[in-house]
Amino acid sequence: xxxxxxxxxxxxxxxxxxxxxxxxxxxxxxxxxxxxxxxxxxxxxxxxxxxxxxxxxxxxxxxxxxxxxxxxxxxxxxxxxxxxxxxxxxxxxxxxxxxxxxxxxxxxxxxxxxxxxxxxxxxxxxxxxxxxxxxxxxxxxxxxxxxxxxxxxxxxxxxxxxxxxxxxxxxxxxxxxxxxxxxxxxxxxxxxxxxxxxxxxxxxxxxxxxxxxxxxxxxxxxxxxxxxxxxxxxxxxxxxxxxxxxxxxxxxxxxxxxxxxxxxxxxxxxxxxxxxxxxxxxxxxxxxxxxxxxxxxxxxxxxxxxxxxxxxxxxxxxxxxxxxxxxxxxxxxxxxxxxxxxxxxxxxxxxxxxxxxxxxxxxxxxxxxxxxxxxxxxxxxxxxxxxxxxxxxxxxxxxxxxxxxxxxxxxxxxxxxxxxxxxxxxxxxxxxxxxxxxxxxxxxxxxxxxxxxxxxxxxxxxxxxxxxxxxxxxxxxxxxxxxxxxxxxxxxxxxxxxxxxxxxxxxxxxxxxxxxxxxxxxxxxxxxxxxxxxxxxxxxxxxxxxxxxxxxxxxxxxxxxxxxxxxxxxxxxxxxxxxxxxxxxxxxxxxxxx
Amino acid sequence: xxxxxxxxxxxxxxxxxxxxxxxxxxxxxxxxxxxxxxxxxxxxxxxxxxxxxxxxxxxxxxxxxxxxxxxxxxxxxxxxxxxx
Ligand SMILES: Cc1cc2nc3c(=O)[nH]c(=O)nc-3n(C[C@H](O)[C@H](O)[C@H](O)COP(=O)(O)OP(=O)(O)OC[C@H]3O[C@@H](n4cnc5c(N)ncnc54)[C@H](O)[C@@H]3O)c2cc1C
Numbered sequence: 059x060x061x062x063x064x065x066x067x068x069x070x071x072x073x074x075x076x077x078x079x080x081x082x083x084x085x086x087x088x089x090x091x092x093x094x095x096x097x098x099x100x101x102x103x104x105x106x107x108x109x110x111x112x113x114x115x116x117x118x119x120x121x122x123x124x125x126x127x128x129x130x131x132x133x134x135x136x137x138x139x140x141x142x143x144x145x146x147x148x149x150x151x152x153x154x155x156x157x158x159x160x161x162x163x164x165x166x167x168x169x170x171x172x173x174x175x176x177x178x179x180x181x182x183x184x185x186x187x188x189x190x191x192x193x194x195x196x197x198x199x200x201x202x203x204x205x206x207x208x209x210x211x212x213x214x215x216x217x218x219x220x221x222x223x224x225x226x227x228x229x230x231x232x233x234x235x236x237x238x239x240x241x242x243x244x245x246x247x248x249x250x251x252x253x254x255x256x257x258x259x260x261x262x263x264x265x266x267x268x269x270x271x272x273x274x275x276x277x278x279x280x281x282x283x284x285x286x287x288x289x290x291x292x293x294x295x296x297x298x299x300x301x302x303x304x305x306x307x308x309x310x311x312x313x314x315x316x317x318x319x320x321x322x323x324x325x326x327x328x329x330x331x332x333x334x335x336x337x338x339x340x341x342x343x344x345x346x347x348x349x350x351x352x353x354x355x356x357x358x359x360x361x362x363x364x365x366x367x368x369x370x371x372x373x374x375x376x377x378x379x380x381x382x383x384x385x386x387x388x389x390x391x392x393x394x395x396x397x398x399x400x401x402x403x404x405x406x407x408x409x410x411x412x413x414x415x416x417x418x419x420x421x422x423x424x425x426x427x428x429x430x431x432x433x434x435x436x437x438x439x440x441x442x443x444x445x446x447x448x449x450x451x452x453x454x455x456x457x458x459x460x461x462x463x464x465x466x467x468x469x470x471x472x473x474x475x476x477x478x479x480x481x482x483x484x485x486x487x488x489x490x491x492x493x494x495x496x497x498x499x500x501x502x503x504x505x506x507x508x509x510x511x512x513x514x515x516x517x518x519x520x521x522x523x524x525x526x527x528x529x530x531x532x533x534x535x536x537x538x539x540x541x542x543x544x545x546x547x548x549x550x551x552x553x554x555x556x557x558x559x560x561x562x563x564x565x566x567x568x569x570x571x572x573x574x575x576x577x578x579x580x581x582x583x584x585x586x587x588x589x590x591x592x593x594x595x596x597x598x599x600x601x602x603x604x605x606x607x608x609x610x611x612x613x614x615x616x617x618x619x620x621x622x623x624x625x626x627x628x629x630x631x632x633x634x635x636x637x638x639x640x641x642x643x644x645x646x647x648x649x650x651x652x
Numbered sequence: 653x654x655x656x657x658x659x660x661x662x663x664x665x666x667x668x669x670x671x672x673x674x675x676x677x678x679x680x681x682x683x684x685x686x687x688x689x690x691x692x693x694x695x696x697x698x699x700x701x702x703x704x705x706x707x708x709x710x711x712x713x714x715x716x717x718x719x720x721x722x723x724x725x726x727x728x729x730x731x732x733x734x735x736x
Contacts (some may be wrong), residue, residue: 100668108705110669204670204706224664246664278668278677310735312673392713396736397676563660 064242064253064494068486069095069220071258071475072240073376074227074283074463075104078203078464079209079443079471083426085163086472088217092381092479095526096214097225097243097252099278103207106264106276109463110203113162113195114461115183116153120174121193124185126150127642129194131187133459134645137452138595138612140296140620141638143644145424145448149459149466151640156465157196165209166198182456182652197457206461226568227282229429230495231261233490235431239242242497246568249561251501253494254321257486258438258475261287261428262468265444266579269470270413271518271525272306274313276590279625283445285575287420288582289496292439293431293622293631295447296418297579298587298597302530304350305414309372310397314390316407318375319343321386326372326406327356327362333371346652348530352598355531365408372406411530415455417596418445422623427478428472431622431631440474442467449620452635453595492558504570510555513570520547520573520579520580533600535587537588544577544584553576569646582623589630592617594652611651618647662701671705676735677712685729693729696722700730 076098266281338345456555527540666678
């Protein structure tokens with residue numbers, strides 16, 4: 059039936075997403091001569107990868123001695139031992155190769171006097187297995203992500219990758235055997251729904267940070283890949299792990315860099331107290347991200363937050379010389395004026411811990427193949443970048459490892475498609491009769507709904523619920539209530555109503571469809587977090603405190619395992635962490651302390 | 653395309669950008685200031701919205717100057733949006 063309604067286009071491969079990971083995968087496929095379509099909600103070089111400024115890590119050793127094995131150690135430790143060591147070894151070993159390759163694609167890296175790629179220090183990068191800091195981050199001024207996307211995009215243009223810009227993928231197509239046969243997508247300009255019938259489908263849709271009220275992520279990060287995968291019966295892995303940044307502008311989410319506290323900025327509560335003195339008598343406001351974030355949330359939860367709703371704290375730099383602010387922190391003044399309505403020379407900036415990065419995602423192996431619960435590849439399905447969980451970031455991502463993830467697993471997923479085609483593991487299979495039924499029913503429901511829920515109001519409620527019940531510091535009862543609330547909100551999402559029923563550029567419809575994805579991510583996150591009764595990495599629970607038996611609240615006996623959330627019945631399963639690397643010895647469990 | 657379609661397309665391009673700062677700023681501008689622009693300013697805004705974020709942000713934060721007078725007017729309006 060579906061074929062009568064939905065036009066079908068055939069490609070060897072479709073890649074959903076044109077950020078760093080999607081573009082890197084596309085180069086592999088197009089240069090191998092495969093007919094490759096890349097779909098993106100926005101023009102490729104407007105993808106969120108642009109926002110990355112810090113850099114990309116690789117043990118090039120250009121400034122001082124470095125080794126991939128040290129990088130691997132740092133990554134395992136950063137992940138609080140939840141990362142899979144085969145994937146981590148693979149990523150760290152590949153890093154120098156993919157970074158140099160990117161240089162050859164035209165990436166304008168900063169250089170040393172001898173013309174080598176310049177490397178700078180970054181939190182968590184150490185030499186000799188955690189001994190002392192090492193310079194491992196490669197950057198192109200403060201526009202690393204932007205420069206990377208441009209280099210990758212140009213290379214794709216040369217390779218004849220076919221781009222479908224301002225197209226939104228809506229659902230995966232799977233047949234009865236579970237093989238993935240492509241995606242169904244909506245062209246925004248016409249409102250037309252089209253099937254991309256392919257031998258291989260690569261997801262590179264980025265993160266879902268917009269499930270939280272306070273997020274540093276751009277609006278585009280609605281977790282579409284996660285929603286599509288979940289609806290198609292693929293489990294989502296380790297979704298309770300989200301990295302938070304302590305200082306996002308309250309309400310807006312825009313990031314205020316750590317440098318502000320470095321220059322002498324002080325955090326204060328509603329009584330004007332410098333509360334960090336109580337939580338970290340030595341480091342005070344410069345304590346590590348998670349310590350500061352938790353202190354802020356404790357202040358707010360105990361009623362010492364600021365503002366009419368007592369829901370933020372203040373970052374005070376009014377005691378600094380205005381000349382210092384203008385000279386050392388110029389961008390911050392502009393951001394504060396623009397997004398907090400406050401000139402930080404005259405008044406403190408309202409801030410809250412803010413969601414920054416998603417560690418979990420669609421389960422993959424280090425080859426970028428999506429895997430079923432038992433570890434076997436799902437035929438025809440691949441994923442890379444923030445949407446995927448390889449899992450190299452485990453319970454906590456190390457800065458600059460994410461851009462690296464895009465390059466390494468973008469490339470390996472492309473190579474896997476090529477290998478799987480050669481071996482005959484995948485090929486073009488007949489589309490099932492009803493391949494578009496679920497999608498068309500969803501669209502029809504939206505077009506005909508009356509008396510339903512408002513999309514913006516429902517999204518806002520979802521975001522506020524996630525922030526309050528599943529934020530940077532988590533509480534048993536709050537999580538339990540949060541699960542009930544999110545399941546309620548799911549009912550509203552199933553009844554969203556849009557007033558605009560037109561076809562051409564109907565952005566109301568697109569936003570409602572994005573909300574369908576946000577709710578899947580929110581459920582996965584809340585339910586996985588409620589169930590994990592320990593603290594590990596970015597998942598910190600009040601009822602799993604630091605004790606002698608469980609340092610930092612981590613309980614390896616019961617919880618050293620990956621979570622798998624299934625949409626069907628909100629069922630949770632678990633699978634072991636892969637502790638065996640590819641060629642070196644396992645990095646044994648140890649307390650994570652810096 | 654009619655007015656509704658054009659405006660929706662512009663809205664998408666203003667609120668699905670690479671950087672959160674730009675989503676917030678351009679989205680707010682579209683709601684509050686855009687309806688008050690004259691036709692020349694509308695054209696200038698559309699050109700600005702078509703720029704990439706790392707071209708546009710320096711214009712807004714004043715680290716780069718506009719070369720075109722109407723564009724400079726619109727940038728001044730953008731700078732005064734004050735999302736908060
Ligand atoms: C403020 C900020 C700073 C950061 N700094 C750093 C840093 O210095 N170093 C680092 O390593 N990491 C950093 N990160 C993290 C890193 O930038 C991201 O994890 C990474 O860029 C994600 O890349 P991606 O390719 O997975 O997805 P993205 O770049 O987000 O691209 C996703 C793509 O998918 C498309 N898409 C999504 N849904 C659909 C759909 N339904 N249909 C069609 N297309 C779709 C989008 O249009 C887009 O093209 C930072 C993140 C933020 C928010």
